[in-house]
Amino acid sequence: MEQLVPVFIILPLVSAFIIPVTGRFSQNFTRGLSSIVFLILTVLCVASIGLWDRGMIIYTVGGWKPVGDIPIGIDLIFDGFSAFILGIINFIALLSSFYSIGYIKKYTSENNFYTLLCLMIAGMNGVVLSGDLFNIYVFLEIASIASYALVAFGVEKEELEASFKYQVLGGLGSLIILIGVGLVYWITGTLNIADSSNLLITKFDNKFYIVTQILFIAGFGLKAAIVPFHTWLPDAHSSAPSPISSLLSGVLIKAVGIYVLIRLFFHMFDLTYEVSLLFTLLGVLSMIVGGILAIGQSDYKRLLAYSSISQVGYIITGVGLGMLIIATGGDGSIAALAIFGGLFHLLNHAIFKSLMFMTAGVVEHSTNLRDLRMLGGLSRKMPLTTNASFAGSMSISGLPPFSGFFSKLIIIIAAFQAQYYVVGAIAALMSIITLAYFLKFHKDTFLSKARSEVRQFLPVPVTMKVPLVILGILCVVLGVFLVPQMKEIFMDPAINVIIDTDQYSEIILNVNR
Amino acid sequence: MIVYLLCFTLFLVGLYGVLTQRNLVKIVIGLSIMEISIFLFFTLIGYIQGAAAPIVVRGQVETQFVDPLPQAMVLTAIVIALATNAMLLSIAIRLYRKYKTFDIREMRSLKG
Numbered sequence: 112m113e114q115l116v117p118v119f120i121i122l123p124l125v126s127a128f129i130i131p132v133t134g135r136f137s138q139n140f141t142r143g144l145s146s147i148v149f150l151i152l153t154v155l156c157v158a159s160i161g162l163w164d165r166g167m168i169i170y171t172v173g174g175w176k177p178v179g180d181i182p183i184g185i186d187l188i189f190d191g192f193s194a195f196i197l198g199i200i201n202f203i204a205l206l207s208s209f210y211s212i213g214y215i216k217k218y219t220s221e222n223n224f225y226t227l228l229c230l231m232i233a234g235m236n237g238v239v240l241s242g243d244l245f246n247i248y249v250f251l252e253i254a255s256i257a258s259y260a261l262v263a264f265g266v267e268k269e270e271l272e273a274s275f276k277y278q279v280l281g282g283l284g285s286l287i288i289l290i291g292v293g294l295v296y297w298i299t300g301t302l303n304i305a306d307s308s309n310l311l312i313t314k315f316d317n318k319f320y321i322v323t324q325i326l327f328i329a330g331f332g333l334k335a336a337i338v339p340f341h342t343w344l345p346d347a348h349s350s351a352p353s354p355i356s357s358l359l360s361g362v363l364i365k366a367v368g369i370y371v372l373i374r375l376f377f378h379m380f381d382l383t384y385e386v387s388l389l390f391t392l393l394g395v396l397s398m399i400v401g402g403i404l405a406i407g408q409s410d411y412k413r414l415l416a417y418s419s420i421s422q423v424g425y426i427i428t429g430v431g432l433g434m435l436i437i438a439t440g441g442d443g444s445i446a447a448l449a450i451f452g453g454l455f456h457l458l459n460h461a462i463f464k465s466l467m468f469m470t471a472g473v474v475e476h477s478t479n480l481r482d483l484r485m486l487g488g489l490s491r492k493m494p495l496t497t498n499a500s501f502a503g504s505m506s507i508s509g510l511p512p513f514s515g516f517f518s519k520l521i522i523i524i525a526a527f528q529a530q531y532y533v534v535g536a537i538a539a540l541m542s543i544i545t546l547a548y549f550l551k552f553h554k555d556t557f558l559s560k561a562r563s564e565v566r567q568f569l570p571v572p573v574t575m576k577v578p579l580v581i582l583g584i585l586c587v588v589l590g591v592f593l594v595p596q597m598k599e600i601f602m603d604p605a606i607n608v609i610i611d612t613d614q615y616s617e618i619i620l621n622v623n624r
Numbered sequence: 625m626i627v628y629l630l631c632f633t634l635f636l637v638g639l640y641g642v643l644t645q646r647n648l649v650k651i652v653i654g655l656s657i658m659e660i661s662i663f664l665f666f667t668l669i670g671y672i673q674g675a676a677a678p679i680v681v682r683g684q685v686e687t688q689f690v691d692p693l694p695q696a697m698v699l700t701a702i703v704i705a706l707a708t709n710a711m712l713l714s715i716a717i718r719l720y721r722k723y724k725t726f727d728i729r730e731m732r733s734l735k736g
Contacts, residue, residue: 245697252704259711263718271719272731278712279642282655285708289662289701296694297669 115155116170116189119197119236120250122148127229134222142212145225149205149232156198159189160600167191167608169242169622182303186242186619191604193239195454196370199461200239203361204232206465206578207354213572214354214472224264224352231257231358235366242619244292244302248285251334251367255281258363262351273343273350280343284333291326294319305619308379324386327375328393335368337427338397341420345404348419349412353472356412357465360419365457369423373430378615382438390431395537397424402541406548411471411481414552415464418507421541422460428534429453429522433609436529443610445528451598451606452521459506459514459589466503466582470496473579474556477569483552488561492568495576497557499583504553506586508546514589627668634661648716648726652709659705663698670694 126148134141167190175184189197208228215224234254241247259281263274296302298319299310311320329340336344348360376386401420408414433450436442471481473496480486490497506513509520519542526535591597608615638661641654670691678692716726723730 245700249700249704252708256704256707256711259708259715263715266718268719268722268731271715271722275648275712275715275719278708278715279651279655282708282712283642283658286655286658286662290665293662293666293669293694296697302693 113168113170116168116187116240117172118155119152119201119240120187120233122152123229123233123236127226127233130225130229131222134225138221141222141225145208145229146205146212148229149201149208152201152236153198153205156194156201159194167618169619180620181301182306182620185246186303186305187240188242188619189240190608190615191606192370192374192608195458195602195605196239196366197236199458200232200235200362200366203358203461203465204228206469206581207358210357210469210472210575210578211352211354213574214476215352217476218264218352224261227257227261227264228355228358230254231261231363235363238367239370242304244295244304244307246302247371248288248292251288251371252285254363254367255285255334258347258355258359261355262347262359264352264355265350269346270350273346277343277347280333280340284330284340286330287326287333288330291323291330294323294326298323303619304375304379305616308616309620311379312381320380324376324380328372328386328389331368331372331375332393335364335372335423335427336397336420337368337393337423338400338420339393341397341401344420345413345416348416348468349410353412353468353475356416356471357468360416360468361461361465364419364423365426365461369426369430369457373609376434377609377612382434382612384435384438387431387434387438390434391428391531391534392431394424394427394429394431395534397421398428398537398541399424402544402548406544409483411474411483411486411552411556412468414483414548415467415471418545418548419460419464421545422456422464422507424541425519425522425538426453426457426460428538429456429525432522432525432529432531432534435531437610437612441529445525447606447610448521449525449529450609451602452518452525454602454605454609455521455592456515456518458592459518459586462582462585462589463503463506463515466499466579466586467507469575469578469582470500470503473571473575476575477571478567479569483555485562486556487559488557490557491561493557493571495579496571499579500557501553502583502586504549508549509542510546512590513586514592515586517590517593628665631661631665631668634658634664637661646727646729648719648728649713651728652712652716655712656705656709659701663701663705666694666698666701 126144130141130144167188170187172185177183215221231254234250237250238247241250259274259278262277263270295307299307301307333340348356351359398421401417401424405414405417408417429449430453433446436446475481506515509516523535523538592601635658638654638658642651645651645654672690675688675690676686678689720726
């Protein structure tokens with residue numbers, strides 16, 4: 112199994128190289144290749160389920176043995192939490208690349224599209240697996256640069272403008288992260304997360320400690336589009352081609368933003384009350400601002416992009432509550448519940464937001480319209496898309512039988528149990544506002560009378576319909592993760608890894624010795 | 625200490641350029657200045673006054689070496705910065721072809 116860990120990075124990288132080379136000769140091969148690669152990786156993730164409880168799998172790149180007690184090589188770390196995120200990344204990537212087979216034909220240079228897609232996924236897998244700070248930065252830049260190019264893939268005015276804005280802000284975020292990495296190296300003299308966690312504990316009162324934490328929150332917050340840093344997201348996510356929007360919104364902001372924040376603040380830094388409070392406040396702020404800005408939107412994908420900001424706020428709030436409870440020495444089971452809520456919402460958000468962006472792509476492909484004021488009466492012409500979109504919107508708004516309800520409920524219950532009543536109340540209130548704008552959106556697009564602007568209905572290829580069906584069904588059935596047996600298999604390894612804040616560095620340093 | 629302050633000033637100069645300039649190319653130049661200030665910071669982290677270059681040869685007398693790891697990191701970061709700059713400039717050129725100007729005040733197709 113240890114030898115299989117680097118496959119998550121190598122396989123997409125190699126296929127990114129093969130696609131443009133073979134693309135000249137066989138177009139169908141390149142179309143299928145990326146889907147096959149992501150299928151293999153998803154299967155690998157699911158197959159590793161039984162191995163999570165045995166702690167973590169550590170792969171040392173190049174086999175560099177530690178000198179003394181200091182690890183000098185780069186570690187790739189595959190534990191419950193990274194396996195959870197890797198599964199989400201590769202599953203959504205599989206569906207998006209399958210969806211692209213039908214969707215991307217209208218653009219020129221299909222090969223470049225699949226190359227960039229594979230590069231982006233390789234970067235994200237690398238960020239999730241890496242146990243080395245500078246290595247995280249390198250993979251993060253691979254993922255980011257590929258996503259900059261993919262946002263601009265349409266090369267029209269809006270796409271280019273959105274891409275430029277995204278690049279300037281994303282580049283700023285990367286530079287801030289790089290300064291943070293430099294400061295950690297300055298304080299501790301090591302880049303290995305486990306090792307520096309060990310060394311940072313003793314230098315807690317160092318004046319650079321707080322600065323480093325702030326820099327990481329700002330840098331990765333920019334990548335995750337938490338509210339004061341969110342301005343690039345609505346432009347970038349609404350301008351990209353639809354399968355890419357679903358990847359950006361569903362996966363990228365979580366893998367390179369939220370995942371790294373959780374990893375660093377739980378496993379590298381000591382949890383402090385101030386930072387936990389800051390996290391929760393940022394989460395609540397994202398929840399409110401994203402939700403309120405989404406109400407007024409008239410563009411199909413822009414509305415979805417703003418709702419992403421709001422839903423990311425829920426995830427951050429759940430995790431932040433867990434941090435607060437641990438930092439104040441509260442009940443561990445409530446902390447576990449809050450983190451479970453956050454992670455479950457992360458999974459749900461990946462599923463339903465990808466679904467919503469894919470339905471947006473189907474509608475745009477079929478009618479060539481994106482303005483909600485012009486669309487209308489699509490339910491008769493596109494029953495499948497209507498049902499998929501209904502499942503997605505109800506799941507986002509949090510109505511009972513759908514999965515989104517359970518994750519929001521858990522976050523709210525955890526907030527009330529931990530006696531943060533205001534946070535719980537705001538989360539409940541924002542859920543109602545979400546319901547309001549998604550009902551309005553659903554009525555405008557699908558249910559109202561057909562408007563004269565919708566003239567053409569192009570047929571939708573079957574490759575675009577299959578992902579909608581799969582994701583739509585998942586939106587309904589994912590509530591089963593609440594059943595204790597299912598939770599034990601799929602969610603608990605990830606939660607246990609996060610909760611045991613000291614275990615991470617202990618295991619890695621012991622293995623390296 | 626003064627060197628670190630100068631390095632930070634350089635970073636602020638770049639940030640000022642990114643925030644105030646209206647020309648796409650000048651924004652890219654601002655970002656490059658920030659990048660370079662961070663590269664300088666990295667090399668300063670590893671620098672030790674009076675230490676030798678980290679190359680070990682037979683018959684070595686020096687015992688203190690400059691830390692080579694930040695230098696390796698700077699090399700990697702330079703390559704990444706090259707990629708981001710190339711990407712930014714190519715988008716800027718495409719934007720110029722669409723709008724016939726580099727002025728960001730003219731580019732207002734995205735709102736809200």
